[in-house]
Amino acid sequence: xxxLAVRSADTEPTELYIAFKVADVEYALxxxxxxxxxxxxxxxxxxGAPDFVAGIIQIRGRVVPVVDLRVRFGLPAAPxxxxxxxRVVVGENGDRAVALLVDVAREVLKIAPSQLRAPxxxxxxxxxxxVRALAHLGPRVVMVLDFQRVLGEELVDVG
Amino acid sequence: xSIDLKEFLAAYxxxxxxxVTTANARLLAIDASIQASQRNPRAVRDxxxxxxxxKGLSAMVEVDPVVAIAHDMEAAVRAADRAGGDLPASSVExxxxxxxxxxxxxQAVAAGHEAAPAPKELLERLExxxxxxxxxxxxPRVGEIALDPAIASKLAPFEIAQLRDAPxxxxxxxxxxxxxxxxxxxxxxxxxxxxxxxxxxAEIVKVVPVSAPVSAERPGGLSFALMLxxxxxxxxLAAAAGVDVAAVTRIDAAPxxxxxxxxxxxxxxxxPEALPDDGPVARRSVLRVxxxxxxxxxxxxxxxxxxxxxxxxxxxxxxxxxxDTRELVAALSDNARxxxxxxxxxxxxxxxxxxxxxxxxxxxxxxxxxxxGKSARLExxxxxxxxxxxxxxxxLPAIVHLLRNAVDHGIESPDERVRRGKxxxxxVRIACVSRSNRQITITISDDGRGIDPAAVARKVGRDVAQSxxxxxxxxxxxxxxxxxRVTETSGRGMGMDIVKRVxxxxxxxxxxxxxxxxxxxxxxxxxxxxxxxxxxxxVQCAAHRxxxxxxxxxxxxxxxxxxxxxxxxxxxxxxxxxxxxxxRGEAIPFVPLAAALAFDARSSRSVHALVVRRxxxxxxxxxDRVVGQQEAVVRPLLDPLVQVPGVAGSTDLGDGRATLVxxxxxxxxxxxxxxxx
Numbered sequence: 001x002x003x004l005a006v007r008s009a010d011t012e013p014t015e016l017y018i019a020f021k022v023a024d025v026e027y028a029l030x031x032x033x034x035x036x037x038x039x040x041x042x043x044x045x046x047x048g049a050p051d052f053v054a055g056i057i058q059i060r061g062r063v064v065p066v067v068d069l070r071v072r073f074g075l076p077a078a079p080x081x082x083x084x085x086x087r088v089v090v091g092e093n094g095d096r097a098v099a100l101l102v103d104v105a106r107e108v109l110k111i112a113p114s115q116l117r118a119p120x121x122x123x124x125x126x127x128x129x130x131v132r133a134l135a136h137l138g139p140r141v142v143m144v145l146d147f148q149r150v151l152g153e154e155l156v157d158v159g
Numbered sequence: 160x161s162i163d164l165k166e167f168l169a170a171y172x173x174x175x176x177x178x179v180t181t182a183n184a185r186l187l188a189i190d191a192s193i194q195a196s197q198r199n200p201r202a203v204r205d206x207x208x209x210x211x212x213x214k215g216l217s218a219m220v221e222v223d224p225v226v227a228i229a230h231d232m233e234a235a236v237r238a239a240d241r242a243g244g245d246l247p248a249s250s251v252e253x254x255x256x257x258x259x260x261x262x263x264x265x266q267a268v269a270a271g272h273e274a275a276p277a278p279k280e281l282l283e284r285l286e287x288x289x290x291x292x293x294x295x296x297x298x299p300r301v302g303e304i305a306l307d308p309a310i311a312s313k314l315a316p317f318e319i320a321q322l323r324d325a326p327x328x329x330x331x332x333x334x335x336x337x338x339x340x341x342x343x344x345x346x347x348x349x350x351x352x353x354x355x356x357x358x359x360x361a362e363i364v365k366v367v368p369v370s371a372p373v374s375a376e377r378p379g380g381l382s383f384a385l386m387l388x389x390x391x392x393x394x395x396l397a398a399a400a401g402v403d404v405a406a407v408t409r410i411d412a413a414p415x416x417x418x419x420x421x422x423x424x425x426x427x428x429x430x431p432e433a434l435p436d437d438g439p440v441a442r443r444s445v446l447r448v449x450x451x452x453x454x455x456x457x458x459x460x461x462x463x464x465x466x467x468x469x470x471x472x473x474x475x476x477x478x479x480x481x482x483d484t485r486e487l488v489a490a491l492s493d494n495a496r497x498x499x500x501x502x503x504x505x506x507x508x509x510x511x512x513x514x515x516x517x518x519x520x521x522x523x524x525x526x527x528x529x530x531x532g533k534s535a536r537l538e539x540x541x542x543x544x545x546x547x548x549x550x551x552x553x554x555l556p557a558i559v560h561l562l563r564n565a566v567d568h569g570i571e572s573p574d575e576r577v578r579r580g581k582x583x584x585x586x587v588r589i590a591c592v593s594r595s596n597r598q599i600t601i602t603i604s605d606d607g608r609g610i611d612p613a614a615v616a617r618k619v620g621r622d623v624a625q626s627x628x629x630x631x632x633x634x635x636x637x638x639x640x641x642x643x644r645v646t647e648t649s650g651r652g653m654g655m656d657i658v659k660r661v662x663x664x665x666x667x668x669x670x671x672x673x674x675x676x677x678x679x680x681x682x683x684x685x686x687x688x689x690x691x692x693x694x695x696x697x698v699q700c701a702a703h704r705x706x707x708x709x710x711x712x713x714x715x716x717x718x719x720x721x722x723x724x725x726x727x728x729x730x731x732x733x734x735x736x737x738x739x740x741x742x743r744g745e746a747i748p749f750v751p752l753a754a755a756l757a758f759d760a761r762s763s764r765s766v767h768a769l770v771v772r773r774x775x776x777x778x779x780x781x782x783d784r785v786v787g788q789q790e791a792v793v794r795p796l797l798d799p800l801v802q803v804p805g806v807a808g809s810t811d812l813g814d815g816r817a818t819l820v821x822x823x824x825x826x827x828x829x830x831x832x833x834x835x836x
Binding site (some may be wrong): 043044045046047049050053055056057058060061062063064065067082095096097098135152153 | 258365371662664666667668703756757758796797798800801803804805806809811815816817818819
């Protein structure tokens with residue numbers, strides 16, 4: 001946890017975030033929507049599902065779809081030597097539980113509202129619409145994701 | 160076996176099973192009575208009847224080993240019945256063994272095997288019991304009773320014994336005479352109302368009709384002698400029956416010492432257990448149906464639901480073209496509601512009372528106590544909760560395991576319990592609550608020693624769990640046993656992982672733990688009330704494994720030995736169709752499953768083909784091979800991201816991973832529609 005984040009906790013109410021990396025870029029989701037973190041040991045392919053859906057996995061008795069964030073963000077597939085340590089961040093949105101496939105996830109951040117900025121418009125197209133805000137934590141910049149958009153609520157409306 | 164005999168066997172097994180269950184329950188009740196130094200003549204009589212029925216039914220279908228065992232058991236119990244329900248304590252064990260031997264043979268028959276011959280040693284033990292019983296002098300008598308011979312002849316030995324033994328339970332045996340008359344019935348007093356009112360203050364052993372000359376007192380020439388065991392006094396009884404005190408006669412010999420604390424007007428149940436066949440529930444008409452038939456009907460309901468969805472799509476398409484579909488839409492929405500109701504009704508058919516599903520568990524706990532030298536009582540509080548039979552069947556092994564753990568690991572030895580200031584007899588409790596119409600919560604609790612997180616940590620080789628959920632995770636490690644030595648009951652390596660496997664992975668439920676070291680443990684299982692189970696083929700296709708409901712498959716074809724014709728018009732017109740498979744003069748479109756599922760077709764070589772029909776359409780799906788056949792619990796894929804045509808849901812084949820359940824019937828229909836378009 002960065003010094004700045006901890007320092008700001010003294011002066012302002014903060015919210016907990018789960019931070020993770022996808023292709024060396026840092027992202028975060030509010031801890032309130034994250035149900036759990038698990039290591040990723042492969043998913044069952046679901047033919048006919050959108051390409052960014054890596055398949056389904058069973059987590060504690062629940063069958064949840066896995067959204068591969070690299071594919072979702074239009075990035076190249078993870079190099080084979082980096083796939084060993086991949087993890088899933090299981091998020092909840094109402095009744096839905098969806099796992100996000102990320103490269104590394106092992107940090108909890110405290111972020112104060114004053115540290116959040118609106119995302120710049122020039123953000124590359126692959127991630128457009130998925131980023132809710134940028135968190136400036138000293139030298140670090142973390143992209144706070146909009147979980148609902150990542151799940152593709154817009155797809156559901158059309159379908 | 161011919162189909163007829165198979166069906167007959169199923170009926171036989173169902174009926175015998177019911178009688179074995181009754182016999183088990185009664186034998187346990189008798190055992191409980193013996194422990195309390197009481198007799199239970201009614202239970203002995205029921206046990207006798209159940210054994211007699213088992214013998215008769217088994218003789219009809221020629222399951223001779225069961226006939227032999229039941230015969231010897233019946234002989235042993237007959238003597239006890241004649242002795243007024245006095246079954247010696249030493250008989251309980253051999254009789255329980257006998258029932259277990261019968262059950263084992265019934266299971267073999269159910270699995271299509273020959274029943275093993277009756278164990279000689281068991282038959283000898285049972286025969287000894289019967290001989291011992293015959294030599295035994297008549298049951299020691301508490302006292303004699305004064306009975307009119309005409310009435311005595313109408314009473315069974317156990318009923319006479321019940322009357323005779325009344326003083327031994329602090330009651331009196333009484334005869335109350337009631338003669339129906341027009342005036343009495345005008346005043347609302349008939350034999351029916353008298354039974355009811357007298358039944359509230361006395362145990363009615365028997366009502367014997369007595370014919371007598373017509374007189375002013377007996378205008379119908381008929382009266383009833385109510386043979387009662389009661390703690391109420393004569394005046395109370397007479398008032399309840401609406402008769403003169405003179406109509407009440409005491410028939411037992413021993414004078415009863417009046418006790419101050421006895422509230423005479425209070426109803427007393429003198430039978431040590433409530434017999435289920437006394438209640439109104441048993442009189443409800445019940446139909447026994449094989450589960451397969453219900454499932455078949457359920458499949459058809461599912462097909463209706465699929466068709467309705469198609470209708471809705473067609474209507475939507477019409478509306479888009481400007482057709483007025485308001486009435487159609489209204490009818491469709493009625494139809495949807497009716498289908499939902501129909502589905503709910505079908506699901507209710509499969510529901511069984513939890514109390515009934517758990518009926519055998521007290522027997523299990525009794526056996527566990529005997530094997531471990533522990534002393535524990537199982538209390539089941541299932542209320543009116545109901546559960547899908549399929550869920551109950553899957554859940555039972557998990558509950559059995561939790562009970563084993565409770566008795567073997569939880570409950571302390573009687574000495575230790577006393578030292579710790581606990582009652583010597585441990586309490587194990589199962590409680591069921593269903594708060595919604597989707598889930599049932601089952602708790603299994605014991606007042607034993609609780610789980611020691613440090614001991615678990617040592618076993619697993621991890622840090623001591625800081626929370627109960629972490630402790631539960633550690634307990635569910637495969638192969639964990641918190642005992643060093645292998646025990647007869649819990650064995651070793653049969654860990655909590657099995658409980659978790661069933662409750663969480665298979666049924667999609669939850670498992671939780673609360674434990675206080677030294678005080679006790681509570682496991683909470685939350686499982687769905689219903690699940691969908693299909694008999695399914697596991698198949699391999701392009702390095703993926705799938706499950707296909709057997710009911711969707713018409714035929715499995717060995718592709719190499721079948722004739723594959725080229726598609727008329729070439730591959731271009733055929734789309735996914737790779738040829739025509741000839742089956743008995745019919746040309747069935749052949750579609751490699753890999754192609755239909757948009758997998759890389761090169762990674763799959765069609766060895767087998769599954770022929771699937773949907774109405775007039777048939778498709779032969781080619782796949783790598785059919786791996787096997789098993790039952791699968793289907794869980795629908797609810798998330799919109801993975802709701803795709805051709806996939807009915809997901810299942811766990813026991814490897815903890817999700818395996819897709821394919822709906823080839825709908826895939827077949829989709830392909831047929833695409834071809835037509």
